[in-house]
Amino acid sequence: IALDIAQAFEGEGATVLMVHTVAQARVAVEAPELVAAILDHALKGGDSAEICERMTERGILFITYSGFASLDGASREGVHVTKPASMSVLVTTVEGLLAARQTSN
DSSP, X not given: OHHHHHHHHHHTTOOOOXXXXXXXXXXXXXXXXXXXXXXXXXXXXXXXXXXXXXXHHHTOXXXXXXXXXXXXXXXXXXXXXXXXXXXXXXXXXXXXXXXXXXXXX
């Protein structure tokens, strides 16, 4: 699924960084060029709650793409898309978040 998501966004011209563990996500979330992210709530090494909290602190837009019907804590700060969803839904959702941010700035 991660590869399909990456390919969908690369097809739209995005630069994609894929991580698979909480440890990798802790590093990636600090990248200065990071403007948006899609993450599964259940990552290898734990859940994504701490990563969501850090993204909120940094003002990074994010989508949680998960099989969980609802999420708690910092994970709720992002847009939640329940699996399964098409790649076009994910792309359109991120585009909408980015457009809304541009309009508000």
